[in-house]
Amino acid sequence: MLRSAATAAIAGAANAVAIALVLVGGDGLYSEALEGITRQQQRSAGVDIDDIDAELIPVNIPVGIIPTGTGNAVSRWANGITDVKTAVLNVIRGQQQRAQMSKVHSDGAFLRMSGVNVVYGMMSDMIKRSDELRWMKTKRYPYAMLRMVIGRKRKFNCRVQYKTLVDDELQNGNGSVRTEVAASSSPSSGGSWRDYDPNGQQFRGLLSFSCVPVDTEEDRAVQTIIGSSSHLIIDHGCFAPKFLKYLLNYISPVKTEVTSRKLVVLKDVTAFRIMLTENNEIRPGSWCTSHSKDRELERLSAIDGEVIPLVTPMLDVRVHGGFVPLYGCVNQLQNSNPHGGVKNRAFEPVIED
DSSP: OOOSHHHHHHHTOTTOOOSOEEEEEOHHHHHHHHHHHHHHHHHHHTOOTTOTTSOOOOOOSOEEEEEOSSSOHHHHHHHSSOOHHHHHHHHHHTOEEEEEEEEEEETTEEEEEESSEEEEEHHHHHHHHHHTTGGGGGGHHHHHHHHHHHSOOOOBEEEEEEEEHHHHHHHTTOSSOOSSOOOOSSOOSOSOOEEOOOTTOOBOEEEEEEEEEEETTTTEEEEOSOSSOEEEEEESSOOHHHHHHHHHGGGTTOBOOOOOTTEEEEEEEEEEEEEEEOOOOOOOTTOSSOHHHHHHHHTEEEETTEEEEOSSSEEEEEEEEEEEEEESOOSSOOSOOTTSOOOOOOOOOOOOO
16 A cells, blocks of 8 residues: 555656655655655565565665654754755765665555654554644644643553564574674564563553664663664553653663663564554543544554554564665764665764854
């Protein structure tokens, strides 16, 4: 299913010859454009995109993004700043890096490519509510976040399975298994899955995003587009302000220690599955949200800040490192890039006198 005119136009351009794709927008447009490019390239190569274990052909068209959206996370990671002139300058300079993407499936079919994050539960509920308040413009985001903090939080039961870089290394027969981030163009289709044990707790939300360590001894990590794995954060009912504070830690390389027993972080995740199970929770009549409303929210996820409907409440995600060349210069030193990218160092943004 093609979700937008932009996706359909790019996916349908089977005979088009492009040397680059420059987008003017935000994270949502980036995700939709990458979905279109991915569909086109896999179709041309004879790859079944609905096969979750298919080895995808990496995108070979450089992509630039001029930040005019709301979040602009991709531009921030690529350019170190959300300044339009700096982003344009990076496209002109032509320096590229290979960015990570995640392939998202649901109900046995390809759903979407994700360049920023995949969320389910509390965070997707918040994004859904903010979409219903578009008349408030940018003020809808802090309002929806405030409602998330002080309002009722939906809980649910689900089964979570996942793989890590260690599992992929073992499957590939590498005797020197490392726990830190390692390069991998795509997750292994073999090997056994790990079952996450919630210890009898219900879930309130799950959030996945690309993250690499900057100091393994001090357990410090930072959110980035460079890498081949993700952090999977599982919320079992953590105090909402503490949960938000923990997420904000990833914007800069600070210590990412979990201080709540209700918050679990699975690191170096290369693939994961979320399958909702029947919720037998008895809902008091005083609750404002009805049973039918909860059922509606159960069939929604959010990918790169966009609400995505699900036929059935399940997600199957595979992380693909170095999947797309992206114009920019990461604001941290990358000692090596095994996918053909260049070494990237921070540089100062354009400043007018």
